[in-house]
Amino acid sequence: MPPLLSVERLTKYFAGLAALKDVSFEVEEGQICGLIGPNGAGKTTLFSIIAGSVSPSSGTITYSGKDVTRWKSFQAVRAGVARTHQITRPFRSMTTRQNVEIGLHFGRGPASGSTWGEVAEILEGVGLGRVADRPAASLCVGDQKRLELARTLAAKPKLLLCDEVCSGLTETEMNEVLDLLRRIRGRGTTILYVEHNMRAIMSTCDQVVVLNFGEKLTEGPPLKIQNDPAVIEAYLGKTAAD
Numbered sequence: 001m002p003p004l005l006s007v008e009r010l011t012k013y014f015a016g017l018a019a020l021k022d023v024s025f026e027v028e029e030g031q032i033c034g035l036i037g038p039n040g041a042g043k044t045t046l047f048s049i050i051a052g053s054v055s056p057s058s059g060t061i062t063y064s065g066k067d068v069t070r071w072k073s074f075q076a077v078r079a080g081v082a083r084t085h086q087i088t089r090p091f092r093s094m095t096t097r098q099n100v101e102i103g104l105h106f107g108r109g110p111a112s113g114s115t116w117g118e119v120a121e122i123l124e125g126v127g128l129g130r131v132a133d134r135p136a137a138s139l140c141v142g143d144q145k146r147l148e149l150a151r152t153l154a155a156k157p158k159l160l161l162c163d164e165v166c167s168g169l170t171e172t173e174m175n176e177v178l179d180l181l182r183r184i185r186g187r188g189t190t191i192l193y194v195e196h197n198m199r200a201i202m203s204t205c206d207q208v209v210v211l212n213f214g215e216k217l218t219e220g221p222p223l224k225i226q227n228d229p230a231v232i233e234a235y236l237g238k239t240a241a242d
Helices: 043-050 073-079 096-105 115-125 141-153 171-186 198-204 222-226 229-236
Strands: 005-014 017-027 032-036 058-063 081-083 159-163 190-194 207-212 215-220
Touching: 005 043, 017 043, 017 207, 032 043, 032 171, 032 198, 043 159, 043 190, 073 081, 096 115, 096 141, 115 141, 141 159, 141 171, 171 190, 171 198, 198 222, 207 222, 207 229, 215 222, 215 229
Parallel strands: 017 215, 032 190, 032 207, 081 159, 159 190
Antiparallel strands: 005 017, 005 058, 207 215
16 A cells, blocks of 8 residues: 655755755555654744645655645645644634634534534643633643644644644643554544654654654664664764764
8 A cells, every 4th residue: 555645855945945855755544644843943844744735846846646746725725734833823813613614614524513522522632621611822731732632623634734743731731642543543644743852753653754954864663763873862862872
């Protein structure tokens, strides 16, 4: 079976500077694939290209066997690729429930029955049923992260792009979100996960891709990655690697 997502020699220049250069990797259906690297490694640029909000300078992206290299964001969402954002972007004047309803209307297919029934199920699934009628602006950081996930899940993604969903969370909140990601994968959604928290990545992902200065440094299972001298050097410097 071909991979759900294939990135081949993806390159992106901004004003002559390479944010990404010849990056290639694959994400198998049913995986949680981590994407890590120091600040400025190109992770967010790569996410934005896959999600259709930025066009690459060269290279190809194949999704479900189709070339989608230069698709637009709305095409990505309709095809089942949806993303969260590192800085949450709720519709602040709307309630939690209304934010999720928007995801249903712009997602991969029509609501299967009662819109409220679907929204209630999603909210309960991410632990937000208790704040369904509260304005999104009033939610704490942890709940805003959950809302970002809930709104994305309402779009019924086959491939979920998670951008630092654990940043700013307490240890307890992080563990709850990681458990939620595992449950989402268990229901058949493939996940590509950007995160700076190494414990979150190593405890959750099946495969990890490492970027550094816009290039792929290495990839492999978590145990290999966390013991790779090149990865340690990229994060902590040559002395630590030695």
